[in-house]
Amino acid sequence: MTVNDSPWPAGVPAWADITVPDLAAAQRFYGGLLGWEFSQGRPETGGYVTASVDGRRVAGLLPASDASADDPAAWCLYLAVDDVTLAAEHAVAAGGQLIAGPMTVLGLGDIAVLADPVGAVFGLWQSGTHTGWDVTDVPGAFVWAEQMSQHPDVSRRFYTELFGYEQTDLSAPDFTYTSLAVGGSPAVGVGGYGAGVGADVPAAWTWYVAVPDVDAAARRVPEVGGSVVSGPEDTPYGRLVLAHGPAREVVALLEQPPADVPA
Incomplete structure (x- = not known):
């Protein structure tokens, strides 16, 4: 377990959030599957909801506006930066495309959302009063992230x-x-899709959330409104299942091996 109340180092995943067409369905899914507790957002935040585990922040959810209700839902992973404006400029110069920002979010921090050169969407997070997730590597919290592409x-x-x-x-x-x-x-x-993945599968970031029993989590997924995409299966880093949430967003669930057992 890593508990953190200060800004994460540049380049380290700091936060993840998602905009969903049905906030209640998303809360039922993630609350029932991962034990998340939710702090309802104030009107001035657009209804932004913070999810927590044992009182520590682990993710954010936002209800879609009427204009964006039909957009595909996907988790956005934010990588920590010291200066979001400079980092966004650097990313664009390196071949990325700016989608939104840089902008300050209610004094909580400064963000930008970009697509990398192969089309995977990601965010940049400069901490303000909100430093990102408070805990990682515990059930219900972030444990890993990767970008896969052709x-x-x-x-x-x-x-x-x-x-x-x-x-x-x-x-x-x-x-x-x-x-x-x-x-x-x-x-x-950062990895490449295998030979069995079609050339039309888009590049994407996926974040992994720790669970204590991935087989039990896989059985729970359809009960709370999601579906299993693949697995459970053993990997060198733990037992894994890929799932779709109620809005068809992808989330990876990982049961890590015990600390005293070699991976």
């Missing part, structure tokens, strides 16, 4: 240019994957 070399170069990541190649036959670290600690992964 062009992992392009993605790896882009994010390393943006954040100066240290790279560790974890590739194997028919599998391309690089772990990107900050200060020696793994921060995110």
